[in-house]
Amino acid sequence: MQLEASEIAALIEGKVEGDKTKVVKNAASLENATDSDLSFLANLKYEHLLYKTKAGIVIIADNYSLKENIPAVIIRCSNPYLSFGKILEHFSKSVIKQKKGISANAQINKVELPKDCYIGDFTYISNTATISENVKIFPQVFIGENVKIGPNTIIYPGVKIYDNTIIGADCIIHANAVIGSDGFGFAPLANGSFHKIPQVGNVIIEDNVEVGANTVLDKGTLGATIIKKGSKLDNLIQIAHNVEIGENTVIAAQAGVSGSTKIGKNCMIGGQAGFVGHITIAPFTKINAQSGVSKTVKKEGKALTGSPAFDYIENLRAQAIFKKLPELEKRVSELEKLSDSREKT
Incomplete structure (x- = not known):
C-alpha cells in the first residue's frame, strides 16, 4: 500500500x-x-x-x-x-x-453467496442465513438459522451469531463476540431452585455499529435487543436481554447493562460502568468509569459519576468533604471534650 x-x-x-x-x-x-x-x-x-x-x-x-x-x-x-x-x-x-473467496474448509450448506464475499476456514453458515455483498467472514465463525448480515460488514474470527440475528451494513464484529445468546431469565421456585424462562427474541444491530472482542449481546426474552446505528461497543461488554442502545452511543470496556434498560442516543459511558435493569438514560448523558447507575436519568446532557451515580460536580464536592472527614471528626471530638470539661466546672 x-x-x-x-x-x-x-x-x-x-x-x-x-x-x-x-x-x-x-x-x-x-x-x-x-x-x-x-x-x-x-x-x-x-x-x-x-x-x-x-x-x-x-x-x-x-x-x-x-x-x-x-x-x-x-x-x-x-x-x-x-x-x-x-x-x-x-x-x-x-x-x-483484497480478501475474497470461499475456503474449501468452510461449511456453507445451500446459502448463495455474492462473488465478492470472503469466507474463512472452518466457518459454518446455516441453510437459511442471508449474506450480502462484500461481507468478510473470517475463520471459525458460526452463523445460525435466519441470520441476516448486511453489505460490507466484517465478522472476525471466532464470532458466534445465534439464530434470527439481524446485522446491518458496514458493521464490524470483533473476535469471539457472541450475538444472540440467551438472556439471564430464571423464575425462583418454592424449593429454592430456578426455572429457566425461554428466550425467544433476537438481536438487531443497525448500520455502522462496531462490537468489540468478547462482547456479548443477549437476545430479547420477547422482542429484540437493539443496538442502533453508529454505536460503538468496546471489548468485554455485557448487554442483557431487551436492552436498547441509542444511535452513536459509545461504551467502554467491561461495562454491563441489565435487562430492558434503554440508553439514549449520543451517550458516552466509561469502562466498568454498570446499569440496573428497566431504567432509561436520556440522550447525551455522560457516565464516568466504574459508576453504578441505579435510577432513570431524565435530563439530557447530564454527567454522572460514583456508585450510586449522581451529578459529576456534586460528587466531586462530596469527595472533597469526604477527604476532610478525619480532620472534622478530630475537631468534633476535641469540641466534645471541651464541652464536657466546661460542664464539669
Missing part, C-alpha cells in the same frame, strides 16, 4: 507543505516512524517528538506554528487525530478488500 502526500491531502481535505509526490507505505508514531511512514501530531504533550521524528510525512493542525524546520513533508488539516484515523482506515480497508 502506497500513498503520495497529495493523495493523503485529498483524502483528509488538507494542504501539503513540501514535496507533494512524497510516498509513504505505512503509518507509525512520531518516535518510531521512518522515512517511509506517515505520522501525526494532535496532542501538544508530544510536541517535542515532532522535532526528532524521522517520519516522511506528518499531519499537523492548521493553526500549529512550527518552532523550527523539520525534514518531513507537512500536511495541515483541521483535525489531525481524525484525519490520521481516516488514513489508517484507508490502509486497513485496502487490505481487507
Whole structure:
C-alpha cells in the first residue's frame, strides 16, 4: 500500500507543505516512524517528538506554528487525530478488500453467496442465513438459522451469531463476540431452585455499529435487543436481554447493562460502568468509569459519576468533604471534650 502526500491531502481535505509526490507505505508514531511512514501530531504533550521524528510525512493542525524546520513533508488539516484515523482506515480497508473467496474448509450448506464475499476456514453458515455483498467472514465463525448480515460488514474470527440475528451494513464484529445468546431469565421456585424462562427474541444491530472482542449481546426474552446505528461497543461488554442502545452511543470496556434498560442516543459511558435493569438514560448523558447507575436519568446532557451515580460536580464536592472527614471528626471530638470539661466546672 502506497500513498503520495497529495493523495493523503485529498483524502483528509488538507494542504501539503513540501514535496507533494512524497510516498509513504505505512503509518507509525512520531518516535518510531521512518522515512517511509506517515505520522501525526494532535496532542501538544508530544510536541517535542515532532522535532526528532524521522517520519516522511506528518499531519499537523492548521493553526500549529512550527518552532523550527523539520525534514518531513507537512500536511495541515483541521483535525489531525481524525484525519490520521481516516488514513489508517484507508490502509486497513485496502487490505481487507483484497480478501475474497470461499475456503474449501468452510461449511456453507445451500446459502448463495455474492462473488465478492470472503469466507474463512472452518466457518459454518446455516441453510437459511442471508449474506450480502462484500461481507468478510473470517475463520471459525458460526452463523445460525435466519441470520441476516448486511453489505460490507466484517465478522472476525471466532464470532458466534445465534439464530434470527439481524446485522446491518458496514458493521464490524470483533473476535469471539457472541450475538444472540440467551438472556439471564430464571423464575425462583418454592424449593429454592430456578426455572429457566425461554428466550425467544433476537438481536438487531443497525448500520455502522462496531462490537468489540468478547462482547456479548443477549437476545430479547420477547422482542429484540437493539443496538442502533453508529454505536460503538468496546471489548468485554455485557448487554442483557431487551436492552436498547441509542444511535452513536459509545461504551467502554467491561461495562454491563441489565435487562430492558434503554440508553439514549449520543451517550458516552466509561469502562466498568454498570446499569440496573428497566431504567432509561436520556440522550447525551455522560457516565464516568466504574459508576453504578441505579435510577432513570431524565435530563439530557447530564454527567454522572460514583456508585450510586449522581451529578459529576456534586460528587466531586462530596469527595472533597469526604477527604476532610478525619480532620472534622478530630475537631468534633476535641469540641466534645471541651464541652464536657466546661460542664464539669
